[in-house]
Amino acid sequence: MSALDLIPAPNPVGRAHAVWVHARTEAWLLLRNGEQLLLALIIPLGVLLLGRFIGSQFIGINALAGSVLAMGVWSTGFTATAIATGFERRYGVLERFAATPLTPTGLVLGKAVSVIMITLAQLVVLGLAAALLGWRPSPTISEVGVLLLTLPLAMISFVSLALLMAGRLRAEITLALANVVHLVIVVCGGLVVPLAAHPAGLGALVGLLPTAALGEAFRAFADPAAVASGWPVLVSAAWAAATVLLARKAFRWI
Amino acid sequence: MLVAEGLGVDLDRHRILIDLDLRVRAGESTVLLGPNGAGKTTFVRACTGLVAPSSGTLTVCGRRPARAAAEGRIGLMPQVAGAWSGIRAGELLNHLAALHRDPLPLAPLVERLGLGSALTTAYRRLSGGQQQAVNLIGALLGRPELVFLDEPTAGMDPRARRTTWGLVTELHTAGVAVLLTTHDMIEAAELADQIVIIDAGRARLSGTPAELTASDRSLEDVYLTATENSADLQSGPVT
Numbered sequence: 001m002s003a004l005d006l007i008p009a010p011n012p013v014g015r016a017h018a019v020w021v022h023a024r025t026e027a028w029l030l031l032r033n034g035e036q037l038l039l040a041l042i043i044p045l046g047v048l049l050l051g052r053f054i055g056s057q058f059i060g061i062n063a064l065a066g067s068v069l070a071m072g073v074w075s076t077g078f079t080a081t082a083i084a085t086g087f088e089r090r091y092g093v094l095e096r097f098a099a100t101p102l103t104p105t106g107l108v109l110g111k112a113v114s115v116i117m118i119t120l121a122q123l124v125v126l127g128l129a130a131a132l133l134g135w136r137p138s139p140t141i142s143e144v145g146v147l148l149l150t151l152p153l154a155m156i157s158f159v160s161l162a163l164l165m166a167g168r169l170r171a172e173i174t175l176a177l178a179n180v181v182h183l184v185i186v187v188c189g190g191l192v193v194p195l196a197a198h199p200a201g202l203g204a205l206v207g208l209l210p211t212a213a214l215g216e217a218f219r220a221f222a223d224p225a226a227v228a229s230g231w232p233v234l235v236s237a238a239w240a241a242a243t244v245l246l247a248r249k250a251f252r253w254i
Numbered sequence: 255m256l257v258a259e260g261l262g263v264d265l266d267r268h269r270i271l272i273d274l275d276l277r278v279r280a281g282e283s284t285v286l287l288g289p290n291g292a293g294k295t296t297f298v299r300a301c302t303g304l305v306a307p308s309s310g311t312l313t314v315c316g317r318r319p320a321r322a323a324a325e326g327r328i329g330l331m332p333q334v335a336g337a338w339s340g341i342r343a344g345e346l347l348n349h350l351a352a353l354h355r356d357p358l359p360l361a362p363l364v365e366r367l368g369l370g371s372a373l374t375t376a377y378r379r380l381s382g383g384q385q386q387a388v389n390l391i392g393a394l395l396g397r398p399e400l401v402f403l404d405e406p407t408a409g410m411d412p413r414a415r416r417t418t419w420g421l422v423t424e425l426h427t428a429g430v431a432v433l434l435t436t437h438d439m440i441e442a443a444e445l446a447d448q449i450v451i452i453d454a455g456r457a458r459l460s461g462t463p464a465e466l467t468a469s470d471r472s473l474e475d476v477y478l479t480a481t482e483n484s485a486d487l488q489s490g491p492v493t
Contacts, residue, residue: 004362006428008399011355012326021352029340092334099302099323099330101353101396253304 012101022110027117039075052133065130066222067192070215072122077158079182085166086174094253139221143228150217153236157210160243167251191215210239255431260310270296272455283432285446293455294435329398331389337377344373354396363391382409403434439474453481
């Protein structure tokens with residue numbers, strides 16, 4: 001009945017290709033998922049519109065654009081990654097693919113590449129939307145430099161925190177907790193509200209968060225009135241180093 | 255093809271596998287029988303590199319398990335779903351095939367397992383038997399040397415079960431080594447060249463089906479006797 005040739009002949013693709021295949025699939029599934037799309041685009045766009053038309057007396061369009069871009073990165077890097085990974089772990093996706101030529105390391109790299117792809121697409125869409133609403137950035141070279149260093153470091157810390165949560169907790173708890181943390185950080189984590197708008201003591205404390213570092217780096221880039229400093233790079237580098245170590249130690253595949 | 259010698263695995267400070275010896279040869283099917291919690295799935299996870307041995311040695315295709323997996327030498331049919339919640343069955347299989355340069359053609363496998371119209375359905379909406387069929391195809395796509403089938407026919411209807419048995423028989427005819435876990439004694443007797451009964455993490459009995467049933471006892475009787483002290487032998491904390 002069958003003309004199947006089952007004689008063993010393994011011949012895996014190269015590691016880089018396997019990572020790309022995985023990243024492509026993960027990004028496509030993320031884009032198809034309504035809840036993830038809500039987090040990644042709809043809510044940041046809503047905040048942009050609300051801030052522009054209702055809250056313009058509190059925050060100008062330039063600072064608002066920086067805040068919303070930072071919020072987009074946080075949504076994808078932490079919240080979407082935590083929720084997706086929690087359910088991948090529960091559904092045995094990690095178990096299945098760890099036993100393929102992709103390997104566990106390739107799986108994490110594939111996830112990272114998919115997060116980068118989604119984040120870049122988000123930044124383009126949100127940036128264009130902000131430009132349509134009047135955002136006119138004019139960053140200095142040092143502001144661009146601070147952002148280019150802070151952005152990947154903050155993303156590494158967000159993804160590591162997401163893996164730390166998803167790799168230890170049950171999927172349902174990760175879903176609930178990631179959404180709560182998302183909201184708390186958006187409101188209180190220096191992402192949307194500039195540090196200068198916080199009371200002095202609280203501002204210094206919030207300023208130690210990687211979300212505040214990213215928010216300030218984006219606002220310095222986006223708002224000609226803001227001035228870049230080097231601390232977002234230091235804060236995000238410290239968080240990236242600590243969270244990568246923690247995630248490597250604590251993450252469980254099953 | 256697979257050699258475990260004195261294998262021990264500890265998880266969360268509990269001994270899950272203890273001093274386990276087991277061999278699977280090319281072109282042979284080894285069936286792992288044991289009650290729930292005996293350590294069968296943990297053994298499969300150790301063989302795919304997902305959990306690390308605490309003691310003893312374990313080689314898969316002559317290599318470390320993770321290396322064998324990276325080289326595409328093993329195929330895994332997991333007991334759990336093993337798929338993203340939003341992916342369609344066909345997308346999952348194409349994704350798995352894309353990890354190999356020369357994968358088996360999908361169409362004849364899909365036809366054999368009667369999955370044609372299910373490929374465009376979300377994996378999570380498939381019946382249990384259809385999900386198992388997708389998982390079986392996923393394990394074979396990369397033309398592996400050694401296949402792990404973790405309860406491959408659980409949830410399958412009798413026809414799908416017979417088709418799966420036929421494929422497993424063809425696999426060892428083609429020279430593929432098969433390690434299969436099951437609770438189904440008929441399946442074990444039908445497919446096994448060798449049966450290993452494990453309980454509380456230890457191998458209790460092993461042999462060919464003919465050897466195990468030589469005294470006119472059914473395989474089920476042999477299994478029940480070998481595992482009758484199961485409750486007393488639960489694998490315990492590491493001391």
